[in-house]
Amino acid sequence: MPDDGDARLESLLEARKAALLDAVLAADGKVDRDELADCEALSKTLALIREPRRPRRMVHVLIVAAVALVLASLALIRLPSVRIGLHAKATQAAIVTSQAVTLARHFEVRWITIEGQALTQVAPDQEAPTTFAARVVRLESTGDAAGAHLEVQLPDVPAGSQVVVDASFGDGSIGLTVCGLDEPLALQATGPVRIVSNSELVLRPAQRARIVVAPVEATTGTVGKAPGSACPAERALTLRMAPVAAAIELQPNLPVTDLRLYADERMPDGTLEVQSTLLEGKLQFGLAKSPARTLQKNELLGLESASGRMRTLRVAPSAVSLDFDGKARDVQIGPSYARQSLTPRLLEWWLSQDLLLLTWSSGLAILGVLLGVWRWMDGSK
Structure with a gap:
């Protein structure tokens, strides 16, 4: 309902309109432009006063705030997991099957030196088998006989087993711990080969023998499932070989569930310190436009x-x-006191998706058009 001011303004406008009509009729259709402009101004003033107030500015502020919040979230929040490709060289690597x-x-x-198992049985051809009840056994080819060799056959590794491969010795040997x-x-030996443990056995040239290293009985408790957890000594088999x-x-x-390159x-004071085993490498994230990151020697990489x-x-x-191809919940680099996450943020992932970027851009363009139409319709009332 119009108030007293609106009513007075409306009465004044009606009177001016009536006077303008009389003047036009008296002047044979000629219109006084100044009088017409005054009537139009009064009409617009009355319409403006009666127009209900709309929270235009508040709507705009809310829209801008919502867009800013979305962009800030995309720029700050990292992906919950990311696909990675890793090509690396290291002195040691640990995995879990x-x-x-x-x-x-x-x-x-x-x-080859075998450590960690309890019983080693050597069965030479046409001779009684010999059993070594010791946790360390060394087998080595002796002499220059061309036919002397040692052949190793690894058994199947069960799921959840830790496997560590080591190339840090510097004497032409490698290590494998399971x-x-x-x-x-199982090993196949052709002499001359010397077998040393708590006693010694020598295979003659061309003499063959089958060597079986038996695992200890399964113990109660769980075998460590992650490379960082300790493996019980009675469950570890360590091979050092050339x-x-x-x-x-x-x-x-x-198929692996963990990978460790440290x-x-x-230390001299008896404390344990995590040291990188990385020599070089390249890390590639599974994003369309993500460049490969070069890893430096001794850089501490955590997956x-x-x-x-x-x-x-x-x-x-x-x-x-x-060469590893898989995914990780987080990719970190640096020591524990200065850890830096390399996992891409949502904004990086979004910008790398061409189709998704096109969809969002089209959506924002349509939203802009709709806002423009809404403002035009709102202003024309």
Whole structure:
């Protein structure tokens, strides 16, 4: 309902309109432009006064605030998990198998030291077997006989087993530690070969023998499922060996649930400190426009809850070479006191998705058009 001021203004406008009409009729249709302009001004003034007040500015502020909040969230929040591709060389690498696998079937070595198992049985051809009840056994080819060799056959590794490959010795040897073996390790030897433990046995030239290293009985308790957790000593089998070939290739596409390129090192004061084993590498995130990141020597790389496939794993006396393809919950770099996350943020992921970016851009354009139409319609009332 119009108030008294509105009513007076409306009466004044009606009177001016009536006077203007009389003047036009008296002047044979001629219109006084000044009088017409005054009537139009009064009419617009009355319409403006009667127009209900709308919170235009508040709506605009809310829209801008919502857009700013969305952009801030995209720029600050990181992806819950990210696909990664890692090509690296290191002095040591540790993985955990996600299912029962065969690490490698057959490879030849010049010498091998086996530590951590309780019983080693040597069965030479046409002779009674000999059993060594010791936790350390060393086998080595002796002399220059061309036919002397040692062939290692690794057993299947159960799911959840820790596997550590080591190339840090610097004497032409490599290391392989497996936690949780349930099957025996088998070797084929052709003399001259010397077998040393709590006693000594020598195979004559061309004499063959089958060596079986039996695992200890399964113990109660859980075997560590992550590389960082300790493996019970009675469940670990450690091989130190000098391969005949330049390197040992483990089975391709190994399924793993963790990957570690660092190790605990005991300091002079007796404390343990995490040290990187990385020599070099490239890290690629699974984003369309993400460049590969070059990893420097001794850079401490952490892959939280990594899982995927170890496409290649090659162990040579100089380095462990690997290609990993999978995902991780978080990718971090640097020591614990200066940890930096490399996991892409939502905005980086969004900008890398061409189709998604086009959809959002089109949506924002349509929203802008709708806002423009709304303002035009709102202003024309």
